[in-house]
Amino acid sequence: MPRQGNIACIIGGHYTCRVKESRWKTISTEHHFANAHVDVATDHVQTPTRSQPRTWTIVHRKAAVVIAPMTQDGKIVLIHQERIPIHEAIWEMPAGQIDNRDADQEEIKQVALRELREEAGYELARDGELIPLGQYFSSPGFTDECGYFFLARPVVRVPDYVRNESESILDCRPFTISEIRRLITENEIRDGNTLGVCARLAAHGLISL
Amino acid sequence: MPRQGNIACIIGGHYTCRVKESRWKTISTEHHFANAHVDVATDHVQTPTRSQPRTWTIVHRKAAVVIAPMTQDGKIVLIHQERIPIHEAIWEMPAGQIDNRDADQEEIKQVALRELREEAGYELARDGELIPLGQYFSSPGFTDECGYFFLARPVVRVPDYVRNESESILDCRPFTISEIRRLITENEIRDGNTLGVCARLAAHGLISL
DSSP states (O other): OOOOTTSOOOSTTSOOTTOOOTTOEEEEEEEEEEOSSOEEEEEEEEOTTOSSOEEEEEEEOOOEEEEEEEETTSOEEEEEEEEGGGTEEEEEOOEEEOOOTTOOHHHHHHHHHHHIIIIISEEEEEEEEEEEEEEEESOTTTBOOEEEEEEEEEEEEOTTOOOOTTSOEEEEEEEOHHHHHHHHHTTOOOBHHHHHHHHHHHHTTSSOO | OOOOTTSOOOSTTSOOTTOOOTTOEEEEEEEEEEOSSOEEEEEEEEOTTOSSOEEEEEEEOOOEEEEEEEETTSOEEEEEEEEGGGTEEEEEOOEEEOOOTTOOHHHHHHHHHHHIIIIISEEEEEEEEEEEEEEEESOTTTBOOEEEEEEEEEEEEOTTOOOOTTSOEEEEEEEOHHHHHHHHHTTOOOBHHHHHHHHHHHHTTSSOO
């Protein structure tokens, strides 16, 4: 396909969140609110294609990891998590934020493995591998939040795992790909991270939706 | 699968964004910042499973429509859009916000058809249909933003279409499903809406990823 000059380069297909096009320029920023979770500001931004700067309110967020944990028999492990912003508990892939904004590939992988252990109580089997599946933007119309996708396979249960009480996770169990497909069609899987990594897995031929 | 009591009901598989579980209760709200695009607040929320309320910062957003436009020959129309929060132009399905928070199913469909016309310059063919594919939450860890998915097929070009200069859309063209698959695997399709509706389309057997 013809590539536009302002699509950022892809470095090895992954870890492109921080690759910014030099012809974009933030001229000024008005800060509105910030805490440990969100940083809300209105920027005046010169884009590559417009003569006049644009004004846009942006919610800055840390990047995240999203892990699809696959068992030896090809099931995917999902967690059932209470999500306060939507007042619901939903089925999701394990995920978590990357606290260090300058994290390199190895550190991002370690965050993925930690979240897999902490949220799902699973870890890579001795012969297991963590396969990067690129990244995505959860809602680029208003936030710079970016998620790094991984397939972890095969995974096994962490022995004597006890979930941290501070997590909002109510349940965790493996689903066959057929069950995953049904959960997606029946509007039960409604989480952006989870749908996103499923699309990547399917496009790579790693699951069949 | 065993259903948890606190999963909200699904009404005909669609339009569930506003279905809230009654055992969730917002006890108090501290408002931080609001404009036409975001409303940021910290809530104290009683969840169904915890004895003590939780404190959570939430970015409230309007719901959105996300449309997968399919041509008579089975191609999907994507737009190439400058996204200011991420300082990039990316390929996406047409999408747009629903201004009326009380919009019913018919009004949501009309918004979807309007965005299809305005952003992509396409409309339903005379025998075309707009097929609801449920909804999703873009990033339920911090925002209540919800997107309603639709497949529009077949679509045809709007005669004499001229794109509104205020849009940030640089290009628009149909892609074969094979091209879509490649764009997903090569990390070129990185938009949450687009990956999400692709997962739904694939799970429904409407495209083959």
